[in-house]
Amino acid sequence: DTVLTQSPALAVSPGERVTISCRASESVSTLMHWYQQKPGQQPKLLIYLASHLESGVPARFSGSGSGTDFTLTIDPVEADDTATYYCQQSWNDPYTFGAGTKLELK
C-alpha cells in the first residue's frame, strides 16, 4: 500500500503562513488531495489533483507537488482553520490517507 507521511502537529499564530507536507512512499502522479476535518464533522475537500482549489474554499488555501512530495499552504492562517488536515491519494490501489496533521492556533 502507498504510505502517506504527514507531520503530526503544527502550531501557528493567526496571520502567519503555514505549510503542511505529505510524502508518499511511491509516486502518486498528481492524484493527491487535501481535506480539512473539524471535531465531530466529516472531512471536507479543500484541494483536489494536487493544486486545484475546490469550489467555495477560500483562496488562502493552496496546494502543490507531484510524484511523492506535496504541500498544503494556508496563507494567512485564520482562527477558524484550527482542524486536522489529511492528504489522500487515488493513484494507487488501495486509496490511502495520511495520518493527519493537527493545526493549532497560538
Next chain:
Amino acid sequence: EVKLQQSGDELVRPGASVKISCKASGYTFTNYAMYWVKQSPGQGLEWIGTIIPLIDTTSYNQKFKGKATLTADKSSNTAYMELSRLTSEDSAVYYCARMENSSFAYWGQGTLVTVSS
C-alpha cells in the same frame, strides 16, 4: 445539491452484524460510484471499498474483504454496507462518499458503530 444521508449510530454486540445505509439525493445515483471510508482513532481514515450502482460491481480494499459487503438499491437511491462478525476493532465512524475529480468531494455525515457487550 448533492446530499448523502446516512443511517443512525449503532450499538452492536461482538460477533453480530450491522448494516449501514447511505441515501443519495441531488444527482443521478447510477451515474456515480459510492465509496465507503472507515475512521478509527487507531487506524485513521481507510478506504473500505466501492460500488458502482449501475452495474452492481464492487471492489474492496484487501483489508476489508470478508468484513464488509457493499450493495445498492437503485429504486431508492440507497447504498448499503454490511459489516459482519464484529469485534472491538470494528468500532469506528463509517462514511459514505462520492468522488469528483478523483477525490472524495461529497461525504455523508458519518455513522458511529460501537461494538460492545
